[in-house]
Amino acid sequence: MGAYLFKRLVSLIPILFGISVLVFTILHLVPGDPASIMLGTNATEESIAALRKSMGLDEPLITQYLTWVGGLLQGDFGVSVHSGEEILPQIIKRFGITLQLTVFAVVIGWLVAIPFGIISAIRAHSKTDIAVRVATLLGISVPNFAIGTLLLLVTSLYFNWFPPIDVVSFWENPLEAFKVFVLPAATMGIVVAAGVMRMTRSAFLETMDKDFIRTARAKGNSKWTVVMGHAFRNSSIPIVTIAGMQIGYLLGGSVIVEQLFSIPGLGQYVLEAIYQRDYPVVQGGVLFVALVFVLVNLLIDLIYTWIDPRIKY
Incomplete structure (x- = not known):
């Protein structure tokens, strides 16, 4: 039973990895920019660009993904870009x-x-x-x-x-x-x-x-x-x-x-x-x-x- 439980827990790793890749990819394919939504329709290009940089949205997708996964491995799910809460x-x-x-x-x-x-x-x-x-x-x-x-x-x-x-x-x-x-x-x-x-x-x-x-x-x-x-x-x-x-x-x-x-x-x-x-x-x-x-x-x-x-x- 112990060996089976260990194998099942280990098998969770590729499953969660696949789900994380799928969710991350789909979300970033959805139209809409979080920075533009947060600042509203009257925001300037400079303010949008500055906010995107502060949130790391100007980085390549692979870099954003690795940063996110790195935080997850440390128990850090990140901060909400809308409310700023953990x-x-x-x-x-x-x-x-x-x-x-x-x-x-x-x-x-x-x-x-x-x-x-x-x-x-x-x-x-x-x-x-x-x-x-x-x-x-x-x-x-x-x-x-x-x-x-x-x-x-x-x-x-x-x-x-x-x-x-x-x-x-x-x-x-x-x-x-x-x-x-x-x-x-x-x-x-x-x-x-x-x-x-x-x-x-x-x-x-x-x-x-x-x-x-x-x-x-x-x-x-x-x-x-x-x-x-x-x-x-x-x-x-x-x-x-x-x-x-x-x-x-x-x-x-x-x-x-x-x-x-x-x-x-x-x-x-x-x-x-x-x-x-x-x-x-x-x-x-x-x-x-x-x-x-x-x-x-x-x-x-x-x-x-x-x-x-x-x-x-």
């Missing part, structure tokens, strides 16, 4: 908010998806199964912004309630944090539930046809014992796989939801940086999300060995 503390702060939103959304999604997915599988082709499958298709098909807008309209028009604007940590005030995150988490959780529910149903349908399930039934075990004691763990690997991928996607793809509900998370931070052509913030934010994504996938691989002891690394 980027890493802001990323960590904003990521904490996004992480709370993601965890809340995943909990909501799993609490809905796994029970209904199991019920749908053990009652295959029934009216309940059809209803679950239709709900799954709707959850997958309807985009996040439409779900979030609908939730906002329903809660404001029919219940006269609006979520608070000021974000509060769950550690500081759980009740206020719940009020802040419940609607955006539900918006993201619906998408999570749809994917996990679909995978849960598929995995259970496949597992329930296995010989060991028929043997467990022949021994006189109750239906609950067969489903939860035998089928659940053997169906968990594909469920955990899709759930792990969704956690990674939610951490990096919460931009729309954070913008819709005015949550100052990492997604909104990077989006604002894109508008402002704040290259260091975008580069650092995307690279940080990529690192978290690959670490989540590594964690999922390690969970496999706990679910199924036959899996060895």
Whole structure:
């Protein structure tokens, strides 16, 4: 296990290197000059040139890239060209908010998806199964912004309630944090539930046809014992796989939801940086999300060995 973990961590180096090159290249191909945007339309050529020089934008791209990577290796993500703040503390702060939103959304999604997915599988082709499958298709098909807008309209028009604007940590005030995150988490959780529910149903349908399930039934075990004691763990690997991928996607793809509900998370931070052509913030934010994504996938691989002891690394 230790050797496998070491190899996986070493393999992160070329992955992150490739992502850094890709992000850096794409950003510098985007039209627009950060210096011109910061100084406005009335800026002179001399002032723009001076600002570009102070930010190092007049250097060749390879020099800018090496300077940026050199700082990353020392734990320095650079400074925002728009606000002048250090980027890493802001990323960590904003990521904490996004992480709370993601965890809340995943909990909501799993609490809905796994029970209904199991019920749908053990009652295959029934009216309940059809209803679950239709709900799954709707959850997958309807985009996040439409779900979030609908939730906002329903809660404001029919219940006269609006979520608070000021974000509060769950550690500081759980009740206020719940009020802040419940609607955006539900918006993201619906998408999570749809994917996990679909995978849960598929995995259970496949597992329930296995010989060991028929043997467990022949021994006189109750239906609950067969489903939860035998089928659940053997169906968990594909469920955990899709759930792990969704956690990674939610951490990096919460931009729309954070913008819709005015949550100052990492997604909104990077989006604002894109508008402002704040290259260091975008580069650092995307690279940080990529690192978290690959670490989540590594964690999922390690969970496999706990679910199924036959899996060895």
